[in-house]
Amino acid sequence: MDPILNFFYEHQQIIYMVILMIFLGIEVIGRVPSVLHTPLMSGANAIHGVVIIGALIVMGEAASDNYIALILGFLAVVLGTLNVVGGFVVTDRMLEMFKKKRH
């Protein structure tokens, strides 16, 4: 029990942020029309590409002779970039379609 309580106490800021983000995530897409489900999914998919930041950090902090780390990091960054770039481009293409409709 105690350790958990302390965890709450120490990380309260983070916990707050997490909870608030959860609320926001739900509120923000609450009224999405089913037509937009796919683009929205794809957009969200692009956003979690933010994980690339982590990849950049590990790769940037890796000793320049630590090849495993470098290679893995390199891979991670490539994959992350794929997620980000691919995600946003695909979403944009889908929405282009909807755009057309507006007249």
Next chain:
Amino acid sequence: MDPILNFFYEHQQIIYMVILMIFLGIEVIGRVPSVLHTPLMSGANAIHGVVIIGALIVMGEAASDNYIALILGFLAVVLGTLNVVGGFVVTDRMLEMFKKKRH
């Protein structure tokens, strides 16, 4: 410039929370029908009564011979309570009216 930047850095958690709360505040009441404007205002009014916590703290921390602080604190708590209790009761009464409508 620098001090401001540092302020951001030191209080980033708080700043995040503030910004997220702003978003939430706006999102959450975004679709309120004009009929509910008054009860909503009144409800929000009750919620900011949370300021009473501050009043409790100052009053509780005041030395028990520091009468100015005690009296002011006492006043503060009374006023805060008025805000909270009055606010919620009034809101409830208003909504009672709307309740009736539902059949």
Next chain:
Amino acid sequence: MSASILTIIYLIASVTFILGLKMLSHPETARKGNLIAAGGMGLAIFGTIFLYESADGRRLGNLAWMFGALVAGGIIGTVISRRVKMTAMPEMVSLFNGMGGACAMLISLIEFNRIEGQIHLGHYIAIVLGLIIGSISFAGSIVAYLKLSGKQKDISFKGQHIFNMILFAVIIAGAVLTYNADPADAPLYFYATFGLAILYGVFFLLPIGGADMPVVISLLNSLTGVAAACGGFLYDNKAMLTGGILVGAAGTLLTVLMCKAMNRSLLNVVIGSFGGNAGASGAVSDSGGHYKEVSLSDAAMVMSYANKVVIVPGYGLAVAQAQHTCHELEKILTEKGVEVTYAIHPVAGRMPGHMNVLLAEADVAYEKLEEMEDANSGFKNTDVVLILGANDVVNPAAKNDPASPIFGMPILEVELAKTVIVNKRSMKPGYAGIENELFFQPKTSMLFGDAKKVLQDLCAEVKAT
């Protein structure tokens, strides 16, 4: 230990505030939402009393005083708010909002006295902001309260707004001076700032017309939220912070939404452009134009033989407390096979939803209330429109006359109906303080008298026919 439990309690409280506000904005869940938020609040309050530990690990003292204050405030609060008439709600909200502001203000005053030596800038800002905003919202709310309960007329003088701006600038200056001044005279500046803030609150509200009050109250409401948030920053208290900001943000949006509903820009509500003239109502009135009157019996006749009657309630109905009699008339007409509905203008009365609250109080069925849009589309096949103490909300000038102060505000287009019967006590204008050409149109006839009285007579007459 207890500290971490308290954090969790505060976390729960914050969540209930968010949920509460969310539920408050949907008719079905509104009431529950209010209770949930209240629950969270109670939790936070008692959590603080019993679990709070100050930096040096001491618990809160002076519990006797505390509970005394809580009980006192609790009882007074409950009694007042149970007693108050539905139509006096805006005053009440304003009053309680003022209390909250005062609370924030007092906290800052006490905290200022507790300062020893050099203070961390962040804290000072929190204190002084709490003081300024708290005071403004306190003073402002009280003035608003006095105005709404008719104890205070609007006062506006030339260059008032420039004056206010200067005043505000001085307040800021005072706040800065206090921080930089040497401990000896800091208090001087501080209290000066305090006094000026109060003054500003008063002057800020003085010129604003009663019609704009709800908007301004909502504005003050969000201000108090910010004041509370300052406290949250000061004590690094998440519940206060989140609750305060939440209300600050929601309140601001709500204010804007209200303005939209009344077709005013927030700016000229604050500058009090037409609200200002409100006090001067009488002046404009009684000028030119021909209007015809209708006798009670004729009015009763026309309505009893109509297929569709639409009642347009307004501020007048509220002040006359005629909602029950109105419901009475509706029932009698319905029995006679007349289809009766109410056309509700979003800003009819003196607070948003005023008419809904009023009619709901008189047990009028929800289905009978028509929102403006639906009502407007229905008027063309309406035989009789009965206007009870409404004026601005049916003033065609809003559509036709670009010069009119209310031009652009959406109105109930009653002139589409076959006949219009207007009940009011005189030809005096409404809150906007302007002539209403509707009264002079051929299809309109006036039925003078206090709404309640007139409605009672109408009931009798209709029964008779």
Next chain:
Amino acid sequence: MSASILTIIYLIASVTFILGLKMLSHPETARKGNLIAAGGMGLAIFGTIFLYESADGRRLGNLAWMFGALVAGGIIGTVISRRVKMTAMPEMVSLFNGMGGACAMLISLIEFNRIEGQIHLGHYIAIVLGLIIGSISFAGSIVAYLKLSGKQKDISFKGQHIFNMILFAVIIAGAVLTYNADPADAPLYFYATFGLAILYGVFFLLPIGGADMPVVISLLNSLTGVAAACGGFLYDNKAMLTGGILVGAAGTLLTVLMCKAMNRSLLNVVIGSFGGNAGASGAVSDSGGHYKEVSLSDAAMVMSYANKVVIVPGYGLAVAQAQHTCHELEKILTEKGVEVTYAIHPVAGRMPGHMNVLLAEADVAYEKLEEMEDANSGFKNTDVVLILGANDVVNPAAKNDPASPIFGMPILEVELAKTVIVNKRSMKPGYAGIENELFFQPKTSMLFGDAKKVLQDLCAEVKAT
């Protein structure tokens, strides 16, 4: 200094993510929202590269590698996603989602190797969670991708779900063991956990039918979000944390919304109840009942002389890539004075909004697309319903037959129309893998053949008449 600028950059990024997602859920603003989020992302990425300082104040190194990776990923990403066919969008999303998962997974692997001595529990949890979730979503997404692109059939075996649960339990155990094991064998357990997580991802997806893929992809999508958030916790990086959680929450809600639209409970999507049979489509089909066929010319005739024709596009139209030809037919008919609209079922096709995307691609006017509700109310005064490669979404069993696996799913009630013409290649069932009694109803007639081919011929015929 640079650290504080970076915080602000991250703050901005977080805000753009929230705004972006918000705008993405409104048709008018969706596209802008996507770009805004993208902008924020770019900002965050380059901010990190140039401003990030590790605990010991060093900047990031290996920039050459970094940019190499960025450029490589950027180019590949752009090319693939520009090339892909609109109808292959779900595969794409799934693929990119997998990349994200893999990224999170790799990060955890590297971080684990950087651990020296005893590690703070919080950090370990972040690492191992990132690994597990990342791996599951990576493996799962790849399987989903393979299935959607037809490279992989559904596989389900007895007690698969019990197996999965056990597997999951073992994974958790592994994670715990790793933490408590002595440094020597910790890696062993860790990599075992890793391998099992991958395995779990695969087994989790194997039984799920293609029809349920979009839902599952959305689920994996929110998982990846959580994995990203773990990274955020690990590096105390607010952008990752907020972005990750935001997607995690929104994704979960979206998953539920999708299920609603398909009238499935998330649980039995995951247990893959009917999606499972999908692979076995062929099996069920060709059984009993009488159906009549209609010749091209007759079909053309009926439509040309109809007042109102409603086209019901389905998955078949998509695979046949017949949207343009379909639009063609619509135009020809309209010229002939026939009123033509499209009835769009929310889950027609293989991804939500599939039909909208498809038809929009063919420049069909937005006004012509009718959502299910409107369409259903319109059918009774519709002369001809032309069903193009749709099946489940018009299967009356969903209304009439409680035994049916799709019972309860809202459908397009085409049988209300005067005549129904169904185009598909055979009597084979659709994704739900079930018979469709509609085809055997007297008012229905079949028009066999590939949608594109058939439509081309119809165009010709109609022109001729």
